[in-house]
Each structure stands twice: as C-alpha cells, then as structure tokens.
Amino acid sequence: MVIRFFNIFYPTDVPPFTDDGLLAKAREENAIPKIFYSNGSYEYWGRVASLIHTTPDGKQDAPPAPATRIYFFAGTEHGPGRWPPERHGTRNRMNPAEYRYLMRALLIDMQAWLKENTAPPVSVYPRIDKGQLVAMHDVNYSKIPGLRLPLHKREAYRLDFSTEPPKADTPYVSLVPQVDRDGIDEGGIRIPEVAVPLATYLGWNLRSPTIGGADEMSTLVGSWIPFAGTRAERESNHDPRESIEERYPSKRDYLDRVSNAASELVHDRFMLAGDIALARDHAAREWDYVLTLN
Numbered sequence: 362m363v364i365r366f367f368n369i370f371y372p373t374d375v376p377p378f379t380d381d382g383l384l385a386k387a388r389e390e391n392a393i394p395k396i397f398y399s400n401g402s403y404e405y406w407g408r409v410a411s412l413i414h415t416t417p418d419g420k421q422d423a424p425p426a427p428a429t430r431i432y433f434f435a436g437t438e439h440g441p442g443r444w445p446p447e448r449h450g451t452r453n454r455m456n457p458a459e460y461r462y463l464m465r466a467l468l469i470d471m472q473a474w475l476k477e478n479t480a481p482p483v484s485v486y487p488r489i490d491k492g493q494l495v496a497m498h499d500v501n502y503s504k505i506p507g508l509r510l511p512l513h514k515r516e517a518y519r520l521d522f523s524t525e526p527p528k529a530d531t532p533y534v535s536l537v538p539q540v541d542r543d544g545i546d547e548g549g550i551r552i553p554e555v556a557v558p559l560a561t562y563l564g565w566n567l568r569s570p571t572i573g574g575a576d577e578m579s580t581l582v583g584s585w586i587p588f589a590g591t592r593a594e595r596e597s598n599h600d601p602r603e604s605i606e607e608r609y610p611s612k613r614d615y616l617d618r619v620s621n622a623a624s625e626l627v628h629d630r631f632m633l634a635g636d637i638a639l640a641r642d643h644a645a646r647e648w649d650y651v652l653t654l655n
Contacts, residue, residue: 398432
C-alpha cells in the first residue's frame with residue numbers, strides 16, 4: 362500500500378487584490394455582494410493587507426467598491442489576544458488586545474445592511490494620502506527601549522505559473538500602518554484598551570533568541586510593550602513614551618476613560634452597549650497586571 366501526502370496551497374497572496382479585479386465577474390452578472398474586510402495590524406505585516414486598498418506599485422490608494430467596507434483594527438494581532446500577555450517562543454510579550462467586541466458589532470451591522478438596507482459605518486483603514494500607510498522602514502517607533510525591529514515582513518511575489526513549482530519574481534509593493542508617538546497604529550479603529558493605552562500594541566513579534574531566527578517574525582502574533590510606571594523610571598530607561606503616572610491620575614480615571622472610549626465606539630456602531638462593562642473589566646485586569654511589572 363502506498364500512502365501519499367499532499368500539500369494544499371491557499372493562494373491568498375496572489376492577484377487580483379482589490380475589488381476592481383475580485384468583483385469583475387460579479388459586476389458582469391449584476392450580482393455584487395456586500396462585503397466586510399476586517400484586518401488587524403498583523404495582516405499588514407504578515408499578510409500584505411495593504412494591497413486590498415492600494416495600487417500594486419504602492420503609490421496610490423485604491424478605494425473599495427460601494428458595497429464593500431474595509432475595517433482596520435489598530436494595534437491587534439491575527440486573533441483576539443490571550444491573557445495574560447506572556448512570551449510563547451517570542452521575544453516580546455504577546456499582544457492581549459481583545460477585539461471580539463468589534464466583530465460582534467460588525468455582525469449586527471452586516472445583518473442590518475442585508476435585512477433592512479441600513480448602511481454600515483464607513484470604511485476605516487490607513488491611507489497613503491493621509492500619511493497613515495508607509496514603507497516598513499519608514500515606520501517611526503521613536504526608539505522604544507529594547508524594541509528590536511524585524512528585518513523584513515511578508516511579501517506577495519509576482520509568480521510565473523508556466524513552471525512547476527511557480528517561479529517567484531519581484532514582489533508587489535505592500536505597506537504597513539504608520540504609528541503615533543506611542544508606537545500604536547494610525548488610521549484604524551481602536552478598541553478601548555488601545556485607545557486608552559497602558560502599553561504599545563504591535564501586530565508583529567519576533568522569535569525568541571533561544572529558538573533561532575531571532576530577526577524573523579513569529580506567525581500570527583503581536584507584541585505588547587508596557588509603558589514605564591513612573592516618570593523617573595521612564596527617564597532612567599530613556600523611554601520617549603509617557604509613563605502611566607503621567608497619563609492617568611488613578612485607576613478610576615483610567616477606567617473612566619476606557620468606558621468613554623467604549624461609548625464612542627457604541628455611538629459609531631463599532632461596539633455593542635452590552636460590551637462596555639466587559640471592556641472595562643478587561644482594562645482593570647490589564648491595569649493590575651502592568652503595575653506588577655513596574
């Protein structure tokens with residue numbers, strides 16, 4: 362008996378990337394679907410997500426079709442983060458950002474669009490014309506102490522399928538989100554803990570030096586780089602990011618800001634009112650945890 366094992370390849374990183382190509386057949390048949398594309402920060406570093414809304418040369422924005430929305434969850438890894446933020450074969454603690462709140466609200470938004478023709482929130486994603494989408498080496502991480510940057514990211518290559526296996530040629534130009542002074546992505550929807558941060562939330566992480574390939578990105582996971590607890594600690598470490606005590610007078614103040622950020626998301630239909638308490642509880646755990654590290 363001969364047993365054969367086959368690899369199945371899913372061509373997620375081959376053109377067409379934008380709606381112009383993906384929906385060409387649907388337009389011909391007048392059967393254009395309503396679409397939500399949702400991506401975290403990891404998808405820009407590890408799955409060339411920028412190509413769904415830029416030209417292949419990375420020089421211009423390419424707006425989505427009228428029946429499409431693009432939603433970028435700033436500062437998140439591929440899936441909802443695990444708690445607590447520990448290292449699992451990674452250089453940095455893994456990103457704990459909890460974005461299931463957004464997914465639940467978007468599910469309701471899609472249902473309303475399909476059933477009642479109630480238009481969902483407008484697309485929110487980083488754009489070239491706003492300086493929010495840049496080349497990897499142009500991202501400004503402001504010299505965060507101890508942060509080692511990846512040497513390269515995932516690319517989508519032009520492939521010649523006339524040979525087996527296909528021959529890879531030059532890559533398409535994919536971009537990543539620019540960041541603010543805290544190192545958090547610009548141009549996206551920010552869940553409460555990212556909008557009112559205790560740390561820098563990254564969509565990428567590096568492998569632990571103990572397992573080799575220390576300059577290679579870990580698959581599907583992000584990083585969590587906590588702020589210093591006090592101004593003195595921040596200055597001692599030459600950390601350009603404000604410390605926790607400089608940002609928030611107290612835990613109650615911090616949690617109230619989290620609740621306000623959640624309420625704004627509810628107003629914009631990116632979060633359900635019933636999830637505000639969950640977001641506040643998650644933020645309270647994060648506050649208690651980060652203070653044990655300082």
